[in-house]
Amino acid sequence: MAQQPITLIGGGLVGALLAQQLAQRGFAVEVFEKRADPRRAGFIGGRSINLALAERGLQALRSAGLADDVLQHAVMMRGRMVHDLDGNSALQRYGVDDSEVIWSVSRGTLNMLLLDTAEAAGVQFHFGQSLIGADFDAQRIRMADATGVERDLPFGMLIGADGAGSSVRAAMNAHSPLGERIESLGHGYKELEIPPAGELPAAVLRLSGGRDQFALEPHALHIWPRGGYMCIALPNTEGSFTVTLFLPAQGEAPSFATLPDADAAAAFFSKQFPGLLSLIPRFNEDFDTHPVGTLSTLYLDRWHLDGRALLVGDAAHAIVPFHGQGMNCGFEDTVVLANLLAAAPDDSAEVFAEFQRVRQPNANAIAAMALENYVEMRDSVADPHYLAKRELGALLAARAPHHYMARYRLVTFSHVPYVYALERGRAQDALLEQLLRESPQVADIDLDAAVRLLQSSLPPLPVLRHG
Known part of the structure; x- marks a missing residue:
């Protein structure tokens, strides 16, 4: 041939x-x-x-x-498990149900x-x-x-x-x-590890909310968003989690430049990521021996x-x-x-x-x-206006599924071209912003009128071709 x-x-x-x-x-x-x-x-x-x-x-x-x-x-x-500074956590689903999930491999x-x-x-x-x-x-x-x-x-x-x-x-x-053209993000990353639950003290596990062999809820991507930086943790099949700290590479604290060793990093973690440090028993070894990775976009x-x-x-x-x-x-x-x-x-x-x-x-x-999405993950997931847009978008998707699908779902659970997802996402976001300017509280929005506006403003979605 x-x-x-x-x-x-x-x-x-x-x-x-x-x-x-x-x-x-x-x-x-x-x-x-x-x-x-x-x-x-x-x-x-x-x-x-x-x-x-x-x-x-x-x-x-x-x-x-x-x-x-x-x-x-x-x-x-199933979604993002968002951990706040007070030690509370809440799941933000990626999709509508378990037919729309991503997989950690x-x-x-x-x-x-x-x-x-x-x-x-x-x-x-x-x-x-x-x-x-x-x-x-x-x-x-x-x-x-x-x-x-x-x-x-x-x-x-x-x-x-x-x-x-x-x-x-x-x-x-x-x-x-x-x-x-290589455009550096100016941020780096360092990997750490939460071991399987069997390798951690029982007292630590009671506080973490894990189950079975996992120290944390296994069916989620865990995020500790802190504005200009964040930690994430993804599950592995044997029960461990790969933890990744994303920080500015240089500049004023916090940055990798201001965390020269594991002692400085541990103090930073205990303050900014409560409860996480105790789940990483090899923190000092991991931090001092794992390199800082670079993050760039190639064009x-x-x-x-x-x-x-x-x-x-x-x-x-x-x-x-x-x-x-x-x-x-x-x-x-x-x-x-x-x-x-x-x-x-x-x-x-x-x-x-x-x-x-x-x-x-x-x-x-x-x-x-x-x-x-970096800005969204490290900052917006804890922002009230972002959460209001997310709530309103979910209501529109339920009422008018042929006209509204969140951009993340278009990217992650369909086969539409990325260009379409980007452009449609921007148009939908503009509509959400318009609706929330008129009524900042989702409960005050006339959903029937919002659906009519959506259907008159945007054409129907293409066939999304799941599975």
């Missing part, structure tokens, strides 16, 4: 799923991954932030026949499942192989193994699925500038070099993690690209151009929404 073999750099989540998708459609695919095979060497991640799997990613996994297997290794999260477990499935489809993997250069005119790449031994190899189509620090992108940019003017090379996933459009959509967006990429290539296997230049035309506006849209 394919006139050219496909050389794919990167055997992580997007690379492994894309390889499987392409092999399913009859392409000969070779994957080169710089790390050792995690199924033999053990998973060694870069970023280990838990991954939030939502409908877009699940749909891609369904096409690979993997969704059920993955969900067996995932923990359902282990990056390592998911990667290994994807590798197995891709190999079963006929993909050839080469581990411990780093791209150190590319000659795009001769269509050859230079690879180095873990011992430093180098070799030159030909390629037909070259696809870079090698993440935000992509070597393929660097090689393409050196050959022909891609218009790369490129061009994702491809005619029909010779293409970037996908984080290599093309890395985003900050605050909408839980980075992996889901990358997984969407794989299905779109595989279908385009299957339809025109002999015209990679046209396929790559069409892939960018379709996906780039959507990548830019989710990048914008992820940045906005």
